Amino acid sequence: MMSYSNLDFTRWAGLVAAFVAVVMTLEGLYLLWRSTRSAEVLRLQRRLQALLPVVQARPVLAQSISATATAGLPRWLEGLKRWLWSWLTAWPRQRRLVVMAQQLPDAIDLISRAMRAGHAFTVAVQMVAQEASEPLASEFRRVHEQISLGQSPDQAFTEFAARVPTDDVRFFTIAVRLQRETGGNLAEVLGNLAALIRSRLRLLGKVRVLSAEGRLSAKVLAGMPVATGALIYAARPDLMALLWTDPLGLILLKACAVLFVLGVLWMWRIAHIRV
DSSP states (O other): OHHHHHHHHHHHHHHHHHHHHHHHHHHHHHHHHHHHTSSHHHHHHHHHHSSSSOOOOHHHHHHHHHHHTTTOOOHHHHHHHHHHHHHHHHHHHHHHHHHHHHHHHHHHHHHHHHHHTTHHHHHHHHHHHHHHOOTTTHHHHHHHHHHTTTTOOOHHHHHHHHHHHOHHHHHHHHHHHHHHHHHHHHHHHHHHHHEEEEEEOOHHHHHHHHHHHHHHHHHHHHHHHHHHHHHHHHOOHHTTTTHHHHHHHHHHHHHHHHHHHHHHHHHHEEEEHOO
């Protein structure tokens, strides 16, 4: 006969296991919202639009493909498909942005040195497109091609800032546009900007090293309930079933889910430091 203590332990362990799925989903939704619709992101977008009218036009071919792929789907299913696609493509895109952020100071330095040597700004951009590493080289190559085909440099760099939505690229684009409109020593401004970006990246690296232990602890604590619940379910599935068959078990699951979500968000907030 099962003892009351074993039953109580099973309920609590199963409740923790059920949390993780809910927590990870909510955390993913929160991170997606924070990177697209948070107050800080919207504020930066408004400031950028005041200086750079960001072009958000989509290619006609991409629009037709998207319309064909989602034709006949219910609205909620179409929204779910878009969310899943954005979630699946977020990590490679974020990794690409991180690599370009690390390459940007060297590219700006190359433009600054080329202009000090007497080259025109468009020639300096071409040198970056030829000598920089991927993926940043392809972006500068596209900017140079747009300028060569008759597009204004301001518009070309506006679209560059729209394709690479990072703070450093925005600062670079705004500096180029302001110096072209007001005049001044653009080479010196770009040199100072490259030094500032390098200092910021060094500080960010130090912060990530110092916060590595906290982030690892948060991941371990978030994963322990899942591992514990999986082990208990593998050993005694009948005990875990009480969490969703017993009314008290359902109440405990809901309460623990809320507490677990709050705990994970709190740990993530503590370990996540922005520079």
